[in-house]
């Protein structure tokens with residue numbers, strides 16, 4: 168098992184990579200525990216959950232809203248939950264986002280932790296202290312910054328994940344490698360088959376290295392005033408592609424990273440060889456490197472991104488594999504560049 172710490176403004180979060188769901192009770196101080204999980208996770212792992220009150224939500228992004236939050240508040244009220252209660256979210260990013268938000272706001276804050284059960288939540292959503300829900304189609308519009316006391320990343324739970332979820336989680340690992348760790352990138356190139364097969368040692372290593380990159384950035388910039396923006400590599404365009412085409416998040420981000428890499432090459436910051444390596448790794452991980460998308464629609468969706476600043480966008484470029492930086496780019500210039508690349 169590997170352990171890491173994230174220092175948030177409101178406390179320290181401990182990440183346990185390779186710990187097992189069955190050991191959850193070691194981390195909850197034998198307090199009154201309430202579990203929040205979703206139907207899929209409960210169906211797969213009911214025998215491994217400790218005997219405590221369980222609040223089950225439906226599955227998928229559409230559950231991440233204020234109706235679900237209110238339902239959970241009412242359950243907590245019925246249970247007579249007070250500040251001595253401990254909330255544990257067991258699931259993917261949808262469960263952790265909802266759990267973090269509920270626990271941060273109910274009675275102005277209860278203690279909470281996560282057991283992350285998807286690769287995306289182990290390398291990304293569970294780490295960093297952001298949580299929130301969607302409102303009227305705006306993603307994560309309502310939320311808080313607050314660190315869970317612990318995050319258990321049980322790699323055994325990944326065995327029941329649909330293959331698509333594994334690939335999409337790996338796209339986020341590639342993102343972390345591209346922005347902060349050239350050695351992790353090389354490791355993925357060498358071990359991609361074992362990663363796709365969920366080999367335990369390989370997964371522990373890549374989850375650990377990913378969390379190191381994300382948590383070191385978060386440790387320096389919890390509230391996204393500067394450096395945290397690097398974590399948006401591939402995402403400005405990725406979110407817009409996801410919205411316009413409906414393809415899964417990780418696939419859209421993979422393509423977004425490829426376009427950002429090519430734009431970095433066009434500006435003379437990344438070598439042709441590095442762009443080729445990024446494209447080849449995405450292919451090896453069965454992530455799309457060719458997409459039929461309407462560039463104009465993508466640009467339209469992108470300019471509606473809530474992170475937009477006036478006529479320019481913050482865009483994450485690469486100086487090399489393992490080194491990202493943020494530069495303002497006029498939307499017009501970005502749009503023209505993307506259109507050109509999408510037509511290649």
Ligand SMILES: NC(=O)c1ccc[n+]([C@@H]2O[C@H](COP(=O)([O-])OP(=O)(O)OC[C@H]3O[C@@H](n4cnc5c(N)ncnc54)[C@H](O)[C@@H]3O)[C@@H](O)[C@H]2O)c1
Nearest residue numbers: 207226227259260261284285287288291292297324327328
């Ligand atoms: N807070 C953050 O910093 C942050 C960062 C990235 C993403 N997110 C959020 O995370 C969410 C996406 O997370 P996700 O990809 O984990 O999605 P998810 O939570 O919807 O999980 C994906 C699917 O896998 C199922 N599942 C979960 N664990 C399983 C298991 N072990 N075996 C079988 N099935 C399982 C779920 O029921 C669901 O159907 C989005 O809402 C996104 O906004 C948040």
Ligand SMILES: [Zn+2]
Nearest residue numbers: 339402416420
């Ligand atoms: Zn993402």
